[in-house]
Amino acid sequence: MIKSELVQKLAEDNPHLFTRDIERIVATVFDEISTALANGDRVELRGFGAFSVKHREARIGRNPRTGEAVAIEEKWTPFFKAGKEMRERLNKPQNENVISIKSQG
């Protein structure tokens, strides 16, 4: 599913709203999450998961091909951890068939 399909699905479920409003709502939600992370804040959406920002110290890396040492700047990486309910939903018993078929194929 891509963003436009998400918007389309929400528009179908909410016929009283204009599609452009739905687009705005979806954009607002993800902008809000992005902005919070850019401020170094956490975002916790119970049941779905939590976003946080991890700090990586500057380090001396190595070009694996040439073996040359390269300075790598410190950086910040967004990190997502699925919530308990989401993890359980992904591993519900009725999904077992899907897994076994896939892993055999």
Next chain:
Amino acid sequence: MSGKTLTRADLTEAVYRNVGLSRNESAELVETILETMAGKLETGETVKLSSFGTFSVREKNQRIGRNPKTGEEVPIKPRRVLTFRPSHVLKDQINDSMRANSGKAAD
């Protein structure tokens, strides 16, 4: 870094301010967005949000784990995990902002 935590209530408030729906309806829409994504992920489908990132479900095979306290071997069943791959836009936004702020009052 202010050390705050954003929750559903903050997302609802932002939708309420930006779109002009009632607070109740804003809250419902926020919930529906998350539920729609969760439902798709549950079926194993990937959810791609341009300029934000991609959520995908990965199948993990069974492996032998170890209880770190007792050293006992325990089989870890095959399972599905949800991963998030942030887009470059999001990574850049975070790095630009954190870099600009890291010179200022560190808390």
